């Protein structure tokens with residue numbers, strides 16, 4: 001079997017999931033790493049036994065041995081790096097969100113088409129065990145037509161700071177960082193309907209709550225309690241051309257009792273909750289049935305999902321098969337996310353086509 005030579009660009013926190021999954025793959029040679037902070041790339045190269053540490057982007061793009069790159073950098077660099085890699089003839093796995101806005105997303109898609117390269121977006125929840133099990137039930141008609149979905153990803157104290165809190169590098173706060181995951185998973189399971197209209201709100205009342213004592217939370221490496229210009233909460237109602245709708249709310253900070261994640265789908269024949277735990281809801285013999293699938297992972301299984309995501313990307317690169325999370329889905333998600341920010345700014349519903 002041919003082996004795929006891969007380079008990981010950006011070797012911060014999430015790169016560990018990519019690097020480990022590539023190491024685990026028998027058909028991959030982890031050929032290179034590159035980060036703006038060279039010591040960080042060197043440390044990862046040592047830990048994962050990577051062949052080359054590149055000094056700059058040109059070295060990566062000009063190395064003909066590299067066949068695919070995994071982009072794990074700040075959001076504001078995703079589109080530029082992806083287009084550069086595509087033009088250099090490399091396949092691309094790019095972390096979510098695909099880009100900062102719709103225009104950039106369309107540019108990545110155009111480059112992927114022109115240069116005929118695989119571009120997969122890091123919608124890792126699509127690769128979780130509970131998602132795969134639920135998708136099979138949906139594909140077999142268990143839920144009927146899904147006409148409503150509800151997604152929530154609430155942190156009461158969870159603005160990671162650093163680049164996440166700097167709109168110029170992140171593109172926004174919890175909506176673009178957490179909302180992208182839960183909106184995508186609903187949209188994917190609803191059958192990827194076309195967006196018709198969006199209304200939404202963003203709020204910036206609590207800031208990063210850096211004043212809170214005696215409660216720990218995840219902080220980016222360069223956390224600075226005084227730096228934050230992203231929203232702390234967002235909600236939206238997205239209506240699709242087929243009449244179905246999705247309601248979402250997300251936060252970095254909120255006066256909530258506890259953190260929570262919920263993904264719920266409601267169809268004409270049945271319903272389902274994907275998070276916090278997979279459960280199917282049905283009606284049989286005039287009785288409502290809550291059905292508990294007996295599987296190892298009822299909730300998002302982080303490392304398995306990343307392994308499945310990487311395995312699928314490698315398979316697409318080696319065989320040419322279409323990715324499960326293709327670039328056009330990244331574009332559609334950017335349309336939704338930027339639509340929510342626009343609707344919130346205009347304080348009115350926006351419509352498409």
Ligand SMILES: NC(=O)c1ccc[n+]([C@@H]2O[C@H](COP(=O)([O-])OP(=O)(O)OC[C@H]3O[C@@H](n4cnc5c(N)ncnc54)[C@H](O)[C@@H]3O)[C@@H](O)[C@H]2O)c1
Nearest residue numbers: 010011012013014035036037072073074075077095096124
């Ligand atoms: N799929 C998921 O569940 C998930 C989880 C966390 C983060 N992410 C995404 O992964 C990306 C990285 O997040 P993170 O938490 O690892 O951040 P991080 O700050 O820990 O790491 C980012 C790294 O990228 C490097 N970098 C930035 N711009 C670069 C450039 N132009 N060239 C080379 N290196 C560059 C930085 O020096 C840093 O080492 C983000 O887009 C984020 O949205 C996805």
